[in-house]
Amino acid sequence: MARRSPLVIVLSTTERTKLEQIVRSTKAPFAIVRRAQVILRFAAGVSLAQLARQLEMQRHDARKWIQRFVAKRIQGLPDLPRAGRPPVFSPGGGAARRQDRVRAT
Numbered sequence: 001m002a003r004r005s006p007l008v009i010v011l012s013t014t015e016r017t018k019l020e021q022i023v024r025s026t027k028a029p030f031a032i033v034r035r036a037q038v039i040l041r042f043a044a045g046v047s048l049a050q051l052a053r054q055l056e057m058q059r060h061d062a063r064k065w066i067q068r069f070v071a072k073r074i075q076g077l078p079d080l081p082r083a084g085r086p087p088v089f090s091p092g093g094g095a096a097r098r099q100d101r102v103r104a105t
Contacts, residue, residue, distance in 0.1 A: 007066050009043040016040070018074055035065045035077045042066050 011019070022028050022036040034055065041051050042062075052059040068076040 005048050005063070005066075007042075007063070007070060009039060009066065009070060011039075011043045015074060016043075022077075031079070032077055035069075038062050038065050039069050039077075 019036045019040050023033055023040065025033065034057070037055060038051060038057075041054065042048070046054070048059055048062055048066075052062045055062070065077075
């Protein structure tokens with residue numbers, strides 16, 4: 001017998017409208033659209049395992065986005081800032097360390 005998730009999502013009308021708008025958008029990033037699909041399906045009563053199968057993703061990834069939505073609502077859908085060193089030079093070939101182009105070896 002499958003276990004039920006302790007997580008519960010109850011969407012307000014404005015949240016549901018915004019998530020459906022994101023899913024229908026052709027200009028939204030794919031990752032955001034997919035996360036919105038996860039939230040909408042889970043709120044509709046689809047189990048975590050079934051949701052993961054339908055969207056072809058891991059169950060723990062779906063759970064992560066559901067938990068983040070429960071904590072931060074719509075503002076939790078985008079990626080968090082990444083740690084690490086910023087890029088050394090710009091894609092346009094800007095002057096990084098007084099170099100105007102990448103040298104060939």
